[in-house]
Amino acid sequence: MSIIVRDDGFHKDSWEADGGLFIDLEKFGQDVASKAPDKTALDIPNDVSAHSLTGLFNNVAMIRIPFPSFADGRGFSIAKQLRQIGYEGRLRAFGHVIADQYGFARTCGFDEVEISEELAERQPQEQWLARLPKDNLSYQKKLLAEREMRNA
Amino acid sequence: MYEYNQFDHDFVRNRVREFRAQVERRLDGSLTEDEFKPLRLMNGLYLQLHAYMLRVAVPYGTLNSRQMNQLAYISEKWDKGYGHFTTRQNIQYNWPKLKDVPDILDALADVEMHAIQTSGNCVRNVTADHFAGAAADEIEDPRPTAELLRQWSMDHPEFQFLPRKFKIAITGAPNDRAVTKAHDIGLRMVRNENDEPGYEVIVGGGLGRTPMVGKVARDFLPKADLLPYVEAILQVYNLNGRRDNKFKARIKILVHETGIETLREMIEEVFETQKALHIPPSEEMVKAIEAQFQPPEFDAGPVDEEKLAAAIESDPLFKSFMETNVHEHFDPNHAIVTISLKPIGGTPGDATADQMRVMANLAEAYAYDELRVSHEQNIILPHVRRDDLPEVFERLREAGLATANVGLITDMIACPGMDYCALATARSIPVAQEISNAFEDIKAQHDIGPLKIKISGCINACGHHHVGHIGILGLDKAGVESYQITLGGDGTETATIGERAGPGFSYEEIVPAIQRIVERYVEIREGVDETFLETYRRVGAEPFKNALYPETV
Numbered sequence: 001m002s003i004i005v006r007d008d009g010f011h012k013d014s015w016e017a018d019g020g021l022f023i024d025l026e027k028f029g030q031d032v033a034s035k036a037p038d039k040t041a042l043d044i045p046n047d048v049s050a051h052s053l054t055g056l057f058n059n060v061a062m063i064r065i066p067f068p069s070f071a072d073g074r075g076f077s078i079a080k081q082l083r084q085i086g087y088e089g090r091l092r093a094f095g096h097v098i099a100d101q102y103g104f105a106r107t108c109g110f111d112e113v114e115i116s117e118e119l120a121e122r123q124p125q126e127q128w129l130a131r132l133p134k135d136n137l138s139y140q141k142k143l144l145a146e147r148e149m150r151n152a
Numbered sequence: 153m154y155e156y157n158q159f160d161h162d163f164v165r166n167r168v169r170e171f172r173a174q175v176e177r178r179l180d181g182s183l184t185e186d187e188f189k190p191l192r193l194m195n196g197l198y199l200q201l202h203a204y205m206l207r208v209a210v211p212y213g214t215l216n217s218r219q220m221n222q223l224a225y226i227s228e229k230w231d232k233g234y235g236h237f238t239t240r241q242n243i244q245y246n247w248p249k250l251k252d253v254p255d256i257l258d259a260l261a262d263v264e265m266h267a268i269q270t271s272g273n274c275v276r277n278v279t280a281d282h283f284a285g286a287a288a289d290e291i292e293d294p295r296p297t298a299e300l301l302r303q304w305s306m307d308h309p310e311f312q313f314l315p316r317k318f319k320i321a322i323t324g325a326p327n328d329r330a331v332t333k334a335h336d337i338g339l340r341m342v343r344n345e346n347d348e349p350g351y352e353v354i355v356g357g358g359l360g361r362t363p364m365v366g367k368v369a370r371d372f373l374p375k376a377d378l379l380p381y382v383e384a385i386l387q388v389y390n391l392n393g394r395r396d397n398k399f400k401a402r403i404k405i406l407v408h409e410t411g412i413e414t415l416r417e418m419i420e421e422v423f424e425t426q427k428a429l430h431i432p433p434s435e436e437m438v439k440a441i442e443a444q445f446q447p448p449e450f451d452a453g454p455v456d457e458e459k460l461a462a463a464i465e466s467d468p469l470f471k472s473f474m475e476t477n478v479h480e481h482f483d484p485n486h487a488i489v490t491i492s493l494k495p496i497g498g499t500p501g502d503a504t505a506d507q508m509r510v511m512a513n514l515a516e517a518y519a520y521d522e523l524r525v526s527h528e529q530n531i532i533l534p535h536v537r538r539d540d541l542p543e544v545f546e547r548l549r550e551a552g553l554a555t556a557n558v559g560l561i562t563d564m565i566a567c568p569g570m571d572y573c574a575l576a577t578a579r580s581i582p583v584a585q586e587i588s589n590a591f592e593d594i595k596a597q598h599d600i601g602p603l604k605i606k607i608s609g610c611i612n613a614c615g616h617h618h619v620g621h622i623g624i625l626g627l628d629k630a631g632v633e634s635y636q637i638t639l640g641g642d643g644t645e646t647a648t649i650g651e652r653a654g655p656g657f658s659y660e661e662i663v664p665a666i667q668r669i670v671e672r673y674v675e676i677r678e679g680v681d682e683t684f685l686e687t688y689r690r691v692g693a694e695p696f697k698n699a700l701y702p703e704t705v
């Protein structure tokens with residue numbers, strides 16, 4: 001069972017238990033018509049262009065971006081781009097993300113992080129909560145403020 | 153000089169606290185060694201051959217006396233009483249203990265310094281012209297831009313896990329002393345036809361195993377667009393840089409494989425989005441940073457030129473020092489003094505705690521409390537009144553810091569090599585020391601004239617050998633050190649990658665080989681004013697190859 005980390009701590013992942021589905025991007029074209037958007041999560045690879053998803057992302061409730069290794073930072077840029085082009089649904093980082101990266105993930109636009117039980121045991125909740133974005137001292141926020149209106 | 157505001161202070165202290173916790177979490181097993189590694193690297197901590205090494209950032213090479221004194225204190229309290237100034241304008245300590253590192257970082261924070269992002273696959277410490285704010289040929293001081301970039305890159309959430317390290321250098325003068333064409337991004341401050349300030353942006357330069365001269369991405373980028381544009385370059389790189397092969401992961405390979413035209417379009421596209429979405433730093437914010445780099449109020453009293461002339465007349469060593477270690481300042485009453493950290497037979501870039509204190513005291517007494525670290529591993533007193541030069545020289549001489557060899561053959565760059573570095577394939581410091589001993593005579597050095605020798609102890613090229621007029625690369629050939637020579641490299645605005653001269657030389661042969669090159673140069677130059685590089689450009693590699701490999705002629 002995966003653990004979901006949010007700003008209020010650890011949760012069991014209830015997405016599938018509540019009837020949600022994860023669908024791979026490549027299969028999405030065929031399956032999408034029959035699924036309710038609010039039960040659909042899209043799994044994208046971490047080398048996809050966010051811009052290629054503009055036509056799809058309003059038909060899903062969640063997008064999940066994998067982190068094959070915590071040292072592979074592509075997911076951060078994809079998340080950032082998705083937010084920049086107007087994706088407003090749930091955004092989940094999935095795989096090997098470490099507690100020290102939680103603030104980065106949240107600041108780049110992720111809502112939550114999905115980790116293995118092994119990792120959750122090794123890096124318990126308080127190590128993640130020590131990295132809440134609200135506590136982050138961010139030079140970027142000071143220097144390159146985001147405009148109020150997102151131009152979708 | 154830039155002074156920390158409350159935010160800067162809080163940020164750096166917070167970072168030390170985080171690192172302290174990370175060390176504890178490594179010890180209690182929360183973090184695996186693999187996970188801890190990039191975190192310690194982001195805080196400047198390497199694991200070397202014999203011990204940990206801590207690399208401390210000296211942003212754009214600028215320091216004051218209080219900071220230099222603290223560096224001396226740290227070297228005595230937690231290290232072996234010396235430090236090593238690097239080609240990235242940083243200082244490294246070679247012997248800290250892991251458990252002491254958080255305390256060292258706190259001691260740095262006490263004087264508004266840190267070790268953040270001096271390593272790891274993130275945006276590294278931004279470097280700048282070491283004569284910034286003092287040089288006679290400067291169009292504009294590049295340090296406010298460098299400081300802006302320092303702040304922007306600090307803990308940037310999107311760019312902490314790039315394919316590879318990322319280095320930015322900036323110059324505000326037409327004579328490029330910051331090697332901007334050999335960086336991931338090089339910025340040159342320019343003005344457009346309407347006299348508006350901006351940057352020429354160069355991407356994809358770099359040395360290492362595939363040396364490349366950077367390509368121009370934009371000839372003119374308006375000043376206000378800098379952060380969105382740099383953000384765009386980094387995003388394109390983060391998403392598209394190669395992650396399958398560490399040796400092909402720098403942006404230079406992306407530029408090479410994608411082509412600058414295509415890459416330029418990709419950057420422009422992202423830039424449009426960034427620009428539409430972000431509010432660049434306000435003019436007040438930029439002005440506030442610029443205000444901190446205003447030149448000091450220079451002493452305008454008349455310079456006692458007679459005193460200076462008499463000192464030059466009476467002391468040939470001081471005369472030599474004036475010729476090589478003193479450069480023109482934009483203020484005619486002042487001069488720029490370069491303190492050579494290349495004593496004959498010494499380790500290039502090393503300074504003892506006592507020497508650091510001498511330099512700090514001189515800065516305080518004679519240089520408006522400013523110091524600079526150069527990428528050539530020397531220390532600079534950027535503003536010294538001309539009639540104070542004899543005293544400054546005297547004090548340096550007492551401390552063993554008055555070697556009059558700046559820009560000459562013994563002013564070498566050498567990476568740590570086999571003496572410290574875990575990646576080394578050969579020694580580099582001892583080679584530098586032996587070359588230095590071989591050319592010890594200062595008069596002879598002045599006769600040979602400007603000549604840059606640069607030495608790396610492995611293919612990673614930290615010693616910048618590709619851009620040395622004479623480059624030396626130490627390799628391992630079946631368990632034996634073999635030194636490869638390159639000729640004609642240049643790291644300035646006329647950047648060129650040196651050419652391989654031929655088969656390598658053994659440790660015993662390398663110094664005589666260098667001597668043969670120099671002798672040949674002296675033989676064939678057209679007068680003493682023709683420098684080694686000029687001669688090389690005039691005659692090509694042939695005469696030097698003949699000198700190097702006489703048996704094949």
Ligand code: SF4
Pocket residue numbers: 567568569570573574575576577608609610611612613614615
């Ligand atoms: S060039 Fe090689 S030996 Fe020298 S410091 Fe760099 S990695 Fe180490």
